[in-house]
Amino acid sequence: MAKFIVTGGLGFIGSHTTVELIDQGYEVVVVDDLSNSTIETLDRIESITGVKPIFEQFDLRDKSKVSELFKKHSDQQGVIHFAASKAVGESVEKPLLYYENNLNSLIYILQELSASENKNFIFSSSCTVYGEAEILPITEDAPVALAESPYGNTKQIGEEIIRDICKTSDEFNAIALRYFNPIGAHASGNLGELPLGIPQNLIPYITQTAIGLREKLLVFGNDYNTIDGTGVRDYIHVVDLAKAHIVALKRLIDNKNKSNYEIFNLGTGKGNSVLEVIQAFEKVSNVKLNYEITDRRSGDIESAYADTKKANEELGWKAEMSLEDALLHSWQWELNLRQNN
Numbered sequence: 228m229a230k231f232i233v234t235g236g237l238g239f240i241g242s243h244t245t246v247e248l249i250d251q252g253y254e255v256v257v258v259d260d261l262s263n264s265t266i267e268t269l270d271r272i273e274s275i276t277g278v279k280p281i282f283e284q285f286d287l288r289d290k291s292k293v294s295e296l297f298k299k300h301s302d303q304q305g306v307i308h309f310a311a312s313k314a315v316g317e318s319v320e321k322p323l324l325y326y327e328n329n330l331n332s333l334i335y336i337l338q339e340l341s342a343s344e345n346k347n348f349i350f351s352s353s354c355t356v357y358g359e360a361e362i363l364p365i366t367e368d369a370p371v372a373l374a375e376s377p378y379g380n381t382k383q384i385g386e387e388i389i390r391d392i393c394k395t396s397d398e399f400n401a402i403a404l405r406y407f408n409p410i411g412a413h414a415s416g417n418l419g420e421l422p423l424g425i426p427q428n429l430i431p432y433i434t435q436t437a438i439g440l441r442e443k444l445l446v447f448g449n450d451y452n453t454i455d456g457t458g459v460r461d462y463i464h465v466v467d468l469a470k471a472h473i474v475a476l477k478r479l480i481d482n483k484n485k486s487n488y489e490i491f492n493l494g495t496g497k498g499n500s501v502l503e504v505i506q507a508f509e510k511v512s513n514v515k516l517n518y519e520i521t522d523r524r525s526g527d528i529e530s531a532y533a534d535t536k537k538a539n540e541e542l543g544w545k546a547e548m549s550l551e552d553a554l555l556h557s558w559q560w561e562l563n564l565r566q567n568n
């Protein structure tokens with residue numbers, strides 16, 4: 228049974244990926260410092276899979292602990308690196324914290340991995356690297372734009388660091404996955420996103436408004452050049468996204484990669500406006516959502532959706548679930564969360 232290290236394995240995408248890895252028979256070592264996650268997520272993973280993953284709780288900025296991790300799990304066959312701070316607004320206020328956290332942890336892991344027997348690495352990147360792309364859908368060849376935020380910059384710099392390592396060593400194999408907008412929750416209703424404080428992202432804001440935790444959703448702008456004036460994004464179900472990580476990891480282990488550094492967009496290929504998302508949510512939940520149009524949010528782009536051809540053809544992966552599936556699962560997760568608290 229191959230063993231994989233999943234950093235940030237109790238976070239939103241990390242926990243769903245851990246579930247999929249366990250379901251496919253892999254052994255998982257979850258590393259998480261609980262800075263933006265809770266220990267109950269470990270039990271939730273166990274209740275879904277019947278297996279409690281190995282858990283190592285520490286901050287990846289602690290170089291000696293990263294070193295210990297790789298000594299203890301020297302039989303690891305690959306690392307999926309999710310652990311990172313991800314609040315765009317906070318990164319603008321505290322840039323050094325973001326650079327320190329997201330880059331130091333990445334560098335320490337890469338140092339250890341370079342000295343390990345198996346050097347397979349999957350990196351959580353983001354479509355934010357494209358900024359406001361000129362051509363839609365966005366292909367992997369689209370130019371990387373000047374980052375809008377320190378958070379976005381840590382993803383760009385992270386990709387560059389990995390690219391440089393791959394250039395110097397043929398033994399090092401990496402894939403950067405550029406996520407579009409991950410949403411949804413596990414179909415069991417037992418695993419999902421746990422935003423700290425007031426949600427910044429659209430879907431948790433919608434579900435918290437629908438359940439009465441927030442008074443109303445503010446729709447940021449209806450004067451964009453889109454189908455109804457509101458922003459368009461490519462919303463992808465987190466379980467589809469999780470599955471793509473496993474396909475990517477297998478590609479590296481089976482030496483199917485075409486070069487030792489590859490990049491894939493992970494999205495559905497379909498763009499939906501904020502108003503379309505609201506409508507779809509109202510349909511699946513049967514709840515009328517209180518919302519109001521307000522000004523644009525600074526730093527927002529108009530439209531972004533993925534060209535999924537490369538992931539479809541080369542990874543053999545494609546998103547299976549619809550926007551409605553994802554919204555229903557997010558809603559079931561919200562209901563479950565509030566009923567039990």
Ligand code: UD1
Nearest residue numbers: 315353355427428429432445446447458459460501526527
């Ligand atoms: C945001 C981040 C992006 C990050 C991604 C991770 C910003 C500017 N961008 O992307 O860097 O990679 O999350 O998931 O924060 N919206 C509303 N009202 C709300 C919230 C959102 O109308 O209360 C709209 C936005 O204007 C946008 C769409 O909903 O058109 C999606 O927003 P969001 O979920 O925050 O994702 P992004 O802005 O695409």
